[in-house]
Amino acid sequence: MNSMNLALVNEDPEQKKRKHSARVEIEGELCKECLLCIEACAPDVLKVSQKLNKLGYHAVEYIGEGCTGCGVCFYVCPEPGTIKVYKRINES
Numbered sequence: 001m002n003s004m005n006l007a008l009v010n011e012d013p014e015q016k017k018r019k020h021s022a023r024v025e026i027e028g029e030l031c032k033e034c035l036l037c038i039e040a041c042a043p044d045v046l047k048v049s050q051k052l053n054k055l056g057y058h059a060v061e062y063i064g065e066g067c068t069g070c071g072v073c074f075y076v077c078p079e080p081g082t083i084k085v086y087k088r089i090n091e092s
């Protein structure tokens, strides 16, 4: 694990406007449907898309709520830049 990886689990500048304290973003065009992130996500908030991406895979998507910001999906994903996790650091 290097500091670049840790920097991706950071504070989202838009987060204060959002209802939830954490969220995940998945770049669907980079996903290769290995499903490691789905297997690793304890609250089960990731799902496989119905659509194929440009690489011919059904990309994983966030269901839109329930992400805890744990970052596990980010660390298990073998495709660099595919998953970003945002978590509110300062609750004030």
Ligand code: SF4
Pocket (backbone or CB within 6 Å): 023, 024, 040, 041, 042, 043, 044, 045, 046, 066, 067, 068, 069, 070, 071, 072, 073, 074, 085
């Ligand atoms: S950060 Fe954690 S809770 Fe959120 S989608 Fe990834 S594994 Fe699931």
Ligand code: SF4
Pocket (backbone or CB within 6 Å): 026, 030, 031, 032, 033, 034, 035, 036, 037, 038, 059, 060, 076, 077, 078, 079, 082, 083
């Ligand atoms: S771990 Fe990464 S490449 Fe694998 S299914 Fe999840 S987002 Fe796609």
